Amino acid sequence: MPEKSEAMRAAGSNQTVADRIAAAFARHGVEIAFGQSLPSAFHLAAPAFGIRQAAYRAENAGGAMADGYARISNRVAVVTAQNGPAATLLVAPFAEALKVSIPVVGLVQEVPAANADRNAFQELDHFRLFDGVTKWVRRIDRADRVDDYVDMAFQAAASGRPGPVVLLAPADLLEFPAPGSPDRRGASLGRFPLDRVQAAPDRVEAAADLLAGARAPLVVVGGGIHISRACAEIAALQEDHSLPVATTVMGKGAVDENHPLSLGVVGYFMADGSRTRDLRDMVTEADLIFFVGARTNQNATDSWTLYPEGATYIHLDIDSMEVGRNYEAHRLVGDARLTLRALHDALGRRDTGARKAARPAIETKIAKAVSDWRGQITRRFADAPSTPVRPEKLMLDIDTVLTPDSIMVADASYSSIWISNYLTARRAGQRFITPRGLAGLGWGLPLAIGAQFAEPDASVITVVGDGGFAHCWAELEMLVRHELPIVTIVLNNQILGYQKHGETVLYSRYTDAVDFRPVDHAAIARACGVEGIRIADPNEFLPALKNAVTARRPVLLDVLVDENAHPPITAFGKTISDLFEQV
Template identity: 55%
Template structure:
């Protein structure tokens, strides 16, 4: 690396700019080579992923947990196209990522050069900002512009396209040096006009039955403590969306957990839903009011007054006409608190005790409803039992990560946040399968001294299991709980509800993921007895090396979401011995299981150690 006063290559200038913005690691796979070499030369660590899709999600998880911009790098062509899914997730979930993508050399453009592609068009739909650098002297300007785009307004991904020959070009020392660090988010904290703040405060103070619905914007803004103070000072009940989980302490007497689509039998939402349905004022904070977060937009009464706080003005009023509070969640909540302190809050205080009693009753009924499955000793193991055992091992510092689909529903609906700001990460922007493991890896790298657990299903895990090797090679110690039910659960259940049958893609052959983990140098344990869960979960959370805990779970279990409510109610009402049409299809699965079991035993026998103990049964 040259000194600051000598001519530098564009790649070296990029590396220095990254360090100025607080970047300590890049998720890459050697390319653009000139940038990675320059970055490693000044101490920026490369986390070498196996596939770009997963590398982008690692950068996402890192950004969510660190409060810093995640940086991912990739080659042009097919590698660049694989960044589209994770950048699209970051765009929808409002996560700041800067992607450094190599381009063909400038004199080869538009000549069908090797792996040449129209990257500008490719990334337009999945990024806030896309630029191609063609003038070497402007490189600092463009790097800073990329970071600014990622962290200002509604956060999201920015893409910088870097021709390979440009990276080798030298640049003279710049007399006007840039020194500002733009790598943390949110960068600018804006707040609404005071008149709108006062208007909203008056509506909340005068409301008969107000409620707060908090989304992921609470975490993006670092607004959890401000929300906790608002909840307590104004005696306001708080529910959250899936991405907002952890925004409040769910043991607070005014916290009513996650709502969204989790309103079926054995759900907390079945009991807390009336809090929203009966509300005359609804304060939305940091939520896109998307389909899953509102159970298809049917929970808020049309006559209710809606107040919407969001950093993105375009999200306010998208679905519900609202009092517009466009601004940073933390700043806006604090301003709202100050305005409420000047209001008469007698109504709120007088209603508090009865409200707390009502919410406590909801939690109690939920515990009674789910006890049959959460305390079950049956095998295959119920996922609710896994969640019960995990809950007992959680601390305020634990980061819980889940893949999309059922895994994210299990953590949202079955676990309980222990403090304001406790993090539960799931890819609910676009809800792509396979992102649980890389999201957890990024989160662990962001805070290596704090425990991280990832909950994944066997269907989604197949998308990302190559990253087990990355996890081991990069020394990323986390606990993976893999729920193996041998099926694509949501696909089977949704198709059954909609069509009365499901396609041939829903069942898998038996895969021993614990042996796969062992082959990569990761401890692997397969569990079939629920009484063994506590020991392994405790070991995995406390361990200094990764552990894959493969839990053989009941293929008939699914989260209590509204789509399946009618089916579940009918199943409970059936006399013993009768089954639903859905369950009549299980016979095929059971026949497959018997055949797969014979194959499993043969593989099990081949993996015996000298003392006769199966590798997958060894305790860590």
């Protein structure tokens, strides 16, 4: 494409469709587009409008990067891909974003319009491809409607329950002149939630009555709290109205876990070694459960067995279809921030003396349970000299390094549980990012990359298993190219841990695919230009971690961990070591 001056672009003179798309993206606050070369016309045009290209190696990872960027920045993220095989690799990360309500705009190049339906090179029906994993898919067919379609894409992504969308652009159309004024539309739609709507006032008042009159209420907060940026509101409700708060994995960080009314994470890992093991009765014996931004999915409810049948339920969510999905509830459909503010005020007009009177006993119960848990894991793992290294020991060390502003990321499977159970959220709003929509392996590092782009000065640490990390080794080079100071911790047990342990529990045997040959991930990191350190001695980890965090450059710690170690998953019951003795 002929190079154009910035002045010509700014004036709208001779703008192409690619220019106009870039200008519209910039109007919506886009500063980074995750993408490889295609659509080339867009990426060549974008820098003149202040949009930086973050070039991934694989689209699957690129989609997860956009997801991580959106979660931290509170902005709609953009990822691009060419038609055909590249587009298909966006399906998995878009499915994750759809399930966990993260707004991402995918700009996907199509074959030239003149070649449509002629079996052109890499031609594919992208409408059918993306139909089940996005909120909205449209093609720009007219050069004079670019702004209309870009605005619709951002509006669809950021409004209501946020999610991914796809904007298709034929390759030849991108080179066409874009008629009309570039200033025809001026709205900026790139922040989410785009529209905040409070739940009906009469329902808020009724919910306040239920909470004020409850004997043993419990608030359970999911990932929607972070999407709404309503952590301050839930923290105020907790403190001012003496309400105990638990979170799901996605909701972790909603409240300060050192607060005396914070239980921690509840769900499917509440066995021995869980922070909330001795607090299970606060869930099972609650007479009122208040779900906030929670999907009541299988993991968060321990396969729908955790929550009591006889309790009263209140459910607040932006998506009316989620409210009462699994537990018939008093409905609060609306934005979490606005609705929690209204509920806080409504409770302030009611007599909550019983709640205040019960608070000391609740705080004592939580404090004892957490203290006993900390004592147990410290005695068992803090000074454990054994090798291979125990992951619990690593988590204790990581927790000493975290600050309230650290961003903690984990891959799916065991990694998500290790950080959710053993690390401490030190303030309301601290971010712990995990792929809990579809829980696909390989997204730990890409999510961290997106988070680091969103907060360049933040300390970003990601924990991944060796099985999942093998999905995205190639993105290590991106850390060096973009100077991203991410610390990657590989829990290297040479197995697919969850799979091997789960098969052992279910079948008393396991498939051949769960065991790996030894891999030196530190050597792979060094080959990519990342500092790689292999650790077999548990006493070497904390000094290496401290050095890595302060170095402000990409570092990978490849830690040889015990293959029999597993998080406190309730369904496992016995320890894996005991089960292996029977195999």
